[in-house]
Amino acid sequence: MAELNTSGETDTLAASIMQQEEAAARGEDDSQPTYRIERPVYDEAFIRSQLLHRRENSTTLRLRLANRLRCSSQKAKAAVFSFLPILTWLPNYPVKQYLFSDVVSGLSTGVVQLPQGLAYAMLAAVPPVYGLYSSFYPVLLYTFFGTSRHISIGTFAVISLMIGAIVVREAPDSMFYVLSANGTNASAVLDVEARDARRVQVAVVLTTLVGIIQFSFGLLRFGFVAIYLTEPLVRGFTTAAAVHVVVSQLKYLLGVKTQRFSGPLSVIYSVKAVLWDVTSTNVSTVILGLSCIVFLYVIKDLNERFKKKLPIPIPGEIIVVIVSTGVSYGMSLSDVYKVDVVGKIPTGLLPPAAPEFSLLPNLVTDSFAIAIVGFSMGISLAKTFALKHGYSVDGNQELIALGLCNFISSFFQTFAITCSMSRSLVQESTGGKTQIAGLLASLMVLLVVVAIGFVFQPLPQTALAAIIMVNLLGMFKQFRDIPALWRTSKIELAIWLVAFVASVLLGLDYGLLVAIAFAILTVIYRTQSPKSGILGHVAGTGLYCDVDEYEEAAEYDGIKIFHSNSSIYFANSDLYVNTLKEKTGVDPEALQAARKTQKKWTEKANGDRNPSLNMCGKNKKQEVTHEVVSYDEQRNGQLGADRRASLSEEANFLEPPLTAVHSIILDWTPATFIDSVGAKAIKQVIKEYAALDVQVVLAGCSRSLISELDSLQFFTGVATPAMVFPTIHDAVLRCRRSNPRTPAAPTDGPLRQIHL
């Protein structure tokens, strides 16, 4: 034990106490330790002069800065290792132990990656092959830069949908109608190729921007921005995304040809448009789509139920893709039944090309939303797996990795990616051990792209819509959060609901913004509408609890301990002061006003002591007195009665209706900061009460709060360090000592200090 003795008079006392404590704490093992403290009452003045001495800072700022900026080969090596995590794990890769599991997991994931890539490209409003590109390049790159061993990077429904909304806004159908003069009558025809080319351009530039933002955030160590996406917010937001996705896929499922909407209220417009055209539903499409949904749902259920018995989950999605492609090809669904199919899938990869940066200015705000959502999805999943498998992921490196994946890939015509939850679960549950699994999945996609991509040309769009919808069913389960949150936290329920409603109605981008703003406001609300009350001592314990809540808490006569569960700053200082006056039952303004009227009245006329009280002055005074009493009564049942009696008596004898309270202790234990407005308000309170001969003292200030008070020059004039106590109990002991006033003699000197 390296106990330092305090200087000054406490020396010997402290030493002896410490010995007792030691004895008590180390003595017999089976008895309860005893809490025993005996010391003089401390106030801040004493603490400053005698008890605490600031430690001299041994390292100067310059030294620390130099230390931090020093360059060494070790540091450089660490930087390289942290930037390219593959260098740390690959040389050490235990081939025998891990490779087989990684291959199995990689193939299983690739089998899911493929249909999801095709399907989510539809969400992103670009031709399906770009979904395949997006399932290859970024996944490959993540192997080098990523720190998570289990997440599956690639296309993700929510992000794809957000991209889709922006793409459709920037390149709407209406921009691409061209006049085609076939035969005699000229009609406007949608130039699908020009539109899709434009849409790909928009999606690609957006992805470049997302990559740049994520990469810079990572370099700037801004990983913390994800913290604003609190869990209820993310769950409300993703549920809303699921609603958007289902609505956007309705038309493919039904084979109805409607426009795609974006922006606020797009959900409503989309549903309306589909319902309007529901008569043009293509029956074959619906039948095919519904059977896919049923099949996928059953497979999903089976996978869930026989999780432990199946070595790898049944790849329902690839089965659906293969079978429906086969059926479509065999029965010529596209030609005979007019079922919409995927259409042309070029074979091979595209050469790299610079994104069309001229589109950039319109996309800046959107890309921030996508970058943040993408990252926060990734990091939350990565953290979950890291925790489960006992390794650590680096949030900032994940941002850098995602940023590089998006940025570099975008030169190869991909759209923005992050990790997908469903796919990551496949990768992890099939035994994936390292990023090698992801690598293999990407290579499998590559194989399809360069060799057999054209095979999927007859794949009906309705099958892809079915895949998307079934994948998102899980998100609808999040509605169960509502009753759960109702029980645990109303504020978080509000965040969930605001995130959901705003995101459904305003679109995902504005919805996210509104939700974040709302989440921030709830914090303000929490600091601003504190719980407050009057504390009483639980006899013999040194603990103070709310007298309204606990039976054992009892007040000391003449001392009110006011507790408010917050810091004191501009937005709540007024409320703090008002609540203080109300809860303690001592309102200086009312008392002063009453006293003034009274004084005037006694000065003015001793003759007309008319007990019928119809004069205004008297009337007012009486009202005020009543008010004071009723506050008291409300607050403090048993004491209120006596005091009311004494007050009424006083009022009758025209004594000043002063309060029996001689000391008010402000419990600042929960206060973490104070600003100049708060400090001024408190000083004002001290002054006002001093005029009524009520002393106000502060208890339980933390050292950092006291430093703030110092720098705000609080301890000048009426406020002194001697009125600040380290604990409530110190303050109570001092107040009981220094105030000989008792309720029996409430007028003992109350008029001494009046100088307004």
Add this chain to the structure above:
Amino acid sequence: MAELNTSGETDTLAASIMQQEEAAARGEDDSQPTYRIERPVYDEAFIRSQLLHRRENSTTLRLRLANRLRCSSQKAKAAVFSFLPILTWLPNYPVKQYLFSDVVSGLSTGVVQLPQGLAYAMLAAVPPVYGLYSSFYPVLLYTFFGTSRHISIGTFAVISLMIGAIVVREAPDSMFYVLSANGTNASAVLDVEARDARRVQVAVVLTTLVGIIQFSFGLLRFGFVAIYLTEPLVRGFTTAAAVHVVVSQLKYLLGVKTQRFSGPLSVIYSVKAVLWDVTSTNVSTVILGLSCIVFLYVIKDLNERFKKKLPIPIPGEIIVVIVSTGVSYGMSLSDVYKVDVVGKIPTGLLPPAAPEFSLLPNLVTDSFAIAIVGFSMGISLAKTFALKHGYSVDGNQELIALGLCNFISSFFQTFAITCSMSRSLVQESTGGKTQIAGLLASLMVLLVVVAIGFVFQPLPQTALAAIIMVNLLGMFKQFRDIPALWRTSKIELAIWLVAFVASVLLGLDYGLLVAIAFAILTVIYRTQSPKSGILGHVAGTGLYCDVDEYEEAAEYDGIKIFHSNSSIYFANSDLYVNTLKEKTGVDPEALQAARKTQKKWTEKANGDRNPSLNMCGKNKKQEVTHEVVSYDEQRNGQLGADRRASLSEEANFLEPPLTAVHSIILDWTPATFIDSVGAKAIKQVIKEYAALDVQVVLAGCSRSLISELDSLQFFTGVATPAMVFPTIHDAVLRCRRSNPRTPAAPTDGPLRQIHL
């Protein structure tokens, strides 16, 4: 003394302590009271079961509601009195004592009211006579509804300027050019009459809306919205307003005819426009304006200097108005020297007319800004005077009063008003006692309007500009806030600067919005970037302070007390956990990872114990160990050395590099709330540390925080009420007792509980 005894085993102990305390506190008067507590160590489980019993709520919600909604004649009377405060003070008006002072004050105020009304109408971009109307109706009405006895209601520079900006935006010059064909060449001529009529309409509707908003806010008891306008914000904002005003008056002072700008960057455009046309300056105008400024400034200075000797301040402004009108009339300045004059002032009042409500939709957001600024100016001044003179003002009634003044007056063609600081100071310093002074001032304005308004027609505009500018010189003194705030609070300085810069550049409306948003964000910042540290015991006192800051604070071996100056919620829980790991020097992830690698390594190969350490696994482990040690070292100089030695030793012998810390105490004294994200994070921390055989306990939770934890279902699984202690000292005593581990035997059972 009404001490309630605690139940259970503490009974007798508590009673005896209480007696001792009593004795100590009441004993000899000149000795210091003693802080003495001796009791068993409490934890939350004990507190719940034995110590504290929830009080049954005697009044049900329904009863309380019924009580509140009960109607009585007394309540009705109180409501009427509070709505029409004149009923409380007028019947009791002490004619002999007050009337003379009120008359003097009223006339002095009226003499200022008049020129300010004319001048501020120019700011509001309406003809001067409307400024006179605005100086009459609302002032009259305030006499009935207002609770402040000293503020002078009427035109106010900042509000007038805000109105002006909106009016110019809604009715710009460009809307009113008409083709006039005089002679042969047709040219576009500004139709000043149509423009001014339109501008008056806009100002009037705006005023109606402001009135409605203020009135509704008052009824809804929304007076608190003014709290967001913290003092640094208001001072930065008003300084910016002064800049706007001076810039807007430059053209009148110089006699340059330029367009009036509104919206963002209007200040820059205005200055540019004036500078562009500076060659067309009218020399007579400039000379007149500058002499007015000099004269007013001297008078202001004299008034300030001989405050006590002068019975009433010299009415510089009315002298300027009268003299310059006389000069202008005598020398025909308007005709001969082309000096711009006020022009037509109709005699008499206008009949009431309904505002042009069709203009309303564009003005809603603007009117919120004006309503809030107007109210907050009024209430802050009213509170200052109330405090000085010992009466109370009712914020919500003030809102209602302002609202009614604006709303009713707007039917008589006024623009929005509030109280003006300079005028209120005149009213108060000349001895005004009640609202009667304001009433007389308004009647004086009425007299001018109905009788001699036309007299002011030759008044040069430059004289009015001079009045406005000199009035606002005081606001520029607010620049002195900057060094003062730099010393006291950087955050508040930031608020001041943001309010100023945003309001200057973006205009007063957007500027206010930005400033409020920024002020709110500073609160978030304060709760989110807390100060944190490790606490140590100041021997023998039961007080715990930061060991880095205070010499006397010393840590107990094996116990780390982590203190973070904030609540724990979504936006800082990650930071909290990271700081905890860093400051305590115990990072479970790193330790686990190190242990894993180690384990694998020892399992794998006993043969190749190669001390050159070029294998990756070893390398990594070594790094991690180093990191842990370096944290420790940084944090805890004297103990670090021993521990580092022991750790290196351990590392050398390939023992798990576990920490010597057996208990971590989280000091939650400053925590006021927690949300589900925070609770989950803490539970996770408890789990992670439990796996390393480090116990985590909570200390200093307030009762309300514990209720929140309960409703978040925190006390399930790993977390139990037995790990929550009412004070840090309780927790320390328990931790020292329950952990026989000493630094001499750090490996005593650390592997017992590992089940990841």
